[in-house]
Amino acid sequence: MRGYNFSAGPAMLPLEVLDQIKEELYDWHAQGASVMEISHRGEAFQQLAAESEQDFRELLSIPDNYHVLFVQGGGRGQFSMVPLNLLRGKTTADYVNTGVWSGMAAKEASKYCHVNQVTSAENSSFTSISKQIDWKLSSEAAYVHIVDNETVNGVEFPFIPETGQVPLVSDMSSNILSKPIEISRYGLLYAGVQKNIGPAGLAVVVVRKDLVGQALPSTPCLYDYQNHVDQKSLYNTPPTFSWYVCSLVFKWLKKQGGLAKMGEINARKAAKIYDYIDQSDFYYNNVDKPYRSRMNVIFRIRDESLYPEFLTQATSAGLLFLKGHKLVGGLRASIYNAMPEAGVDALLNFMEDFRR
Numbered sequence: 001m002r003g004y005n006f007s008a009g010p011a012m013l014p015l016e017v018l019d020q021i022k023e024e025l026y027d028w029h030a031q032g033a034s035v036m037e038i039s040h041r042g043e044a045f046q047q048l049a050a051e052s053e054q055d056f057r058e059l060l061s062i063p064d065n066y067h068v069l070f071v072q073g074g075g076r077g078q079f080s081m082v083p084l085n086l087l088r089g090k091t092t093a094d095y096v097n098t099g100v101w102s103g104m105a106a107k108e109a110s111k112y113c114h115v116n117q118v119t120s121a122e123n124s125s126f127t128s129i130s131k132q133i134d135w136k137l138s139s140e141a142a143y144v145h146i147v148d149n150e151t152v153n154g155v156e157f158p159f160i161p162e163t164g165q166v167p168l169v170s171d172m173s174s175n176i177l178s179k180p181i182e183i184s185r186y187g188l189l190y191a192g193v194q195k196n197i198g199p200a201g202l203a204v205v206v207v208r209k210d211l212v213g214q215a216l217p218s219t220p221c222l223y224d225y226q227n228h229v230d231q232k233s234l235y236n237t238p239p240t241f242s243w244y245v246c247s248l249v250f251k252w253l254k255k256q257g258g259l260a261k262m263g264e265i266n267a268r269k270a271a272k273i274y275d276y277i278d279q280s281d282f283y284y285n286n287v288d289k290p291y292r293s294r295m296n297v298i299f300r301i302r303d304e305s306l307y308p309e310f311l312t313q314a315t316s317a318g319l320l321f322l323k324g325h326k327l328v329g330g331l332r333a334s335i336y337n338a339m340p341e342a343g344v345d346a347l348l349n350f351m352e353d354f355r356r
């Protein structure tokens, strides 16, 4: 029986999308074969690629001076691609340390440049984000990197940092398409697709056109954005199935009413869980309220010995994968776009029953 899947990723997909995949699996668009079994160079797949880019652009209102790329290598691939492409002759990049993933991004970048750690929330165990006025930005930085939503720590930026002429780069792997955003405030944003879009295998990159074309000479060809721009993201064989499912999710999102609607629903879902936790003396969350993630709700039980029992009973009730990340422990409910409000209600009912 299918349950409510709270996994941080690969994560839940909309049921309607799964039904459509099932429906057209053997014979996709009268090709006489599934979408996984046809050439990415053929007309049918090229049309899918073009239409999915168009839908993605519409959803996020992406201006014409930005490229949209679908590339392999997931989120971590971008930890390398960003410095390889965006240093553009400079030797320093600013990294804001708000949790596990921003630390990893900075570590990878330090292979290619001097990483200036602008601020770190490590002392507060990553339960907050310092005000931008306290950051130590470098005047020499090629770009400023943030992780908009820290999937492991459950911390999300409630504001877009102001970086002037220095391009802002944002890892949105775990909150892309969860609300409308102002693309023109960013130089580049990226996301591994396996949380809020589709099956693992791809990352989407939105990059301002003037930032492409100056990769370090030693950049592997697959890591040079210019090659993906020139070949419309078909430079090498892409994970066609992943891309196809992403294309269906874009259509599903448009049908739900787009990102304004998703933003409303996501805010409501998260608020329901946090409100319940905050009034409880049994559960707690220690992230500062303005910085709490709308996507990955971390929660703990005061009596830590109860975690195994909580997880066993939750799984039996069809509430799946609620275990917190091994680095931080506790519990985590990932409630991306595909998680219906009914799933959140079911979780809250279970939490209250368990408490009783």
Ligand SMILES: Cc1ncc(COP(=O)(O)O)c(C=O)c1O
Binding pocket: 009, 073, 074, 075, 076, 077, 101, 147, 149, 150, 151, 152, 171, 172, 173, 174, 192
């Ligand atoms: C915010 C963030 N960035 C990067 C990654 C790494 O993504 P991938 O496993 O696709 O390399 C993750 C994965 O969970 C993530 O949550």
